[in-house]
Amino acid sequence: MYGRIARAALCASLIAVGNVGTAAELPASATMPPYGLKAGKPYNGQTIKVMAVNTPQFIALQMRTQQFTDATGIIVKWLWVPFKSLQEKVTSVGVAANGNVDIVNYLDQWGASYTHWLQPLDPLIRQDSFDLADYPPAFLQSVTQSGKLYGMPVRSNVQMFLYRKDIFDALHLKAPRTWQDMIDAGPKIRAAYPDVAPLACYYGADGNRQNLFMWADFVRGAGGRILDERGYPAWTSPEAMKATREYVGLYSKDNLCGPGATSNVEQDARIAFQQGRAAMLPIWQWAYAAVTNPKDSTLKPEQVGFAPMPAYRSGDPPTTIVNTMPMSISMYSKHKEASWEYLKWLANPDLDKRNAIERNVNGFAVRNNVVNRWSSLRDPQVNAANSHVQSAEAEALQGKAAPMPEVVYWPEVADLASVAINQAVSGGDVDALMKDASERAHHVVQRELR
Structure with a gap:
């Protein structure tokens, strides 16, 4: 129906706690950082920690993070967790209430039980005029509780x-x-x-x-x-x-x-x-x-x-x-503003597309077809790189698509x-x-x- 599936190699996962990789060539300006990032590096030198499931998609994002650090001065450390252990590990972040982890990644179906310790993003979205219109409603529904948005859909x-x-x-x-x-x-x-x-x-x-x-x-x-x-x-x-x-x-x-x-x-x-x-x-x-x-x-x-x-x-x-694995900010984080800067960068439309097109990220071979935005689902280059699987996704999302x-x-x-x-x-x-x-x-x- 959408043609034959192109050859795709599933990358072997990297096992370790990662730091940052080499710079990705994303748009930048000498005077104003891209994607709504704050000018003047107000959070320069701060370090944030991200706890996330170990997937090739996220490893590729981690390996692009040096560009974010160059633009903001914020250092990012990723803590990799196998999916089987993820719910226990993320839950322990909320129970500990100590702010040792700033951003958590989890399955949307667990999110309702985490809202008492996750930071609602709506004030930050309004503050920075972050546009959500490019996200399919089903993806946003999966990270919304009682009318409040608690995470950015980054693995949808x-x-x-x-x-x-x-x-x-x-x-x-x-x-x-x-x-x-x-x-x-x-x-x-x-x-x-x-x-x-x-x-x-x-x-x-x-x-x-x-x-x-x-x-x-x-x-x-x-x-x-x-x-x-x-x-x-x-x-x-x-x-x-x-x-x-x-x-x-x-x-x-x-x-x-x-x-x-x-x-x-x-x-x-x-x-x-x-x-x-x-x-x-x-x-x-x-x-x-x-x-x-x-x-x-x-x-x-x-x-x-x-x-x-x-x-x-x-x-x-x-x-x-549908399901999503959002990124959310812990209410106990001591670096909420810096964490929000990183979420904005992770969610930017250029990165969403590039991470599904490019097959080598600073020496890391990656095959990823996960995108989160309508613009990426409908993008000719994204579809050409992934045998038009995103076209089938877009058709399904226009039907009766919803999370559990x-x-x-x-x-x-x-x-x-x-x-x-x-x-x-x-x-x-x-x-x-x-x-x-x-x-x-x-x-x-x-x-x-x-």
Whole structure:
């Protein structure tokens, strides 16, 4: 649908606490720093610390930071954390309340529980006339709590549908536009390729709640809701229950999934696709590089296609889940103003584009397709460098794109739904399990909202 995915090598992560790299060639002025940075280096000599997940995208940003230091005199130290440990590490920053870390990076779904120790950015945005109009509303929604913006979306992801283009071409199939298209393709794929599962499924409940993303697409697409307007579970409505039975039925009824689907998590499904054991994979857009990386994948770029996530009904836009990993300033930071200067620099539109186009940053080989702004999603150079994956993102974002619920109790409530879905796929009664999970979740919400 958007052409073949270009060759993309997933870079090996650097392991260490980083400091700053060499200067990136971004616009600068002898009299006025770019991107709204304050003139005169008022924070010269201050050092700020950034705690962030270890990704090639962020390593490339860190290696460009010397240009920011040259313009402002602010020194930046990055503290790298694996994703598995990130929630614990970021939470400990708020608990310690000592200001040893100035900027934190986290998954948006954790953000509601951090608002009591994160600095609202709205006053700073007004002060510097920082324009938010270039950000898709779904990305901003993911970092907004009670009408206040608590972070800048710097790692924004949109669901994408990857498929084996060679198999689809051989069977004269088109990229699915609806979930029913995907289901209908299953028997044809199984008949022609008995060793290939039609769909790489991941229903495992390992605490990361990954089995809820596609479920939410089904529920929202069917006209249901995850939580109601008061914040209580709404997934037992007739529309939501029908959609949940259909989601579970991909495994139990439609026979789309391969071995291990009931325990697989996202990484397992991606590996199955990379190894040629599955023909379709719903996942985040960043994964296209991994599934065509010759170091890890048996697939060649010309074998892989991508499209927006399918819609629930023909003619409907897709109901796409987004997530962001924002950067936020700790309220306990002793360098809030200097930290805001760095957030402005990280969020600037030139850097957003360059970090998705340039494949070598001061000696560091990087493949990154993550961008955060409409201007980058629609930029011809960005799309040319990434096989037009951003065009598919932009189409999805113009539909019913939204993050998962952004409430403080969501992780606890989501765990209940995640386990119930896993038990249903493993042979349990779908309706009974989801109703029981809803009742338990109702008590969680009631406790939190007292």
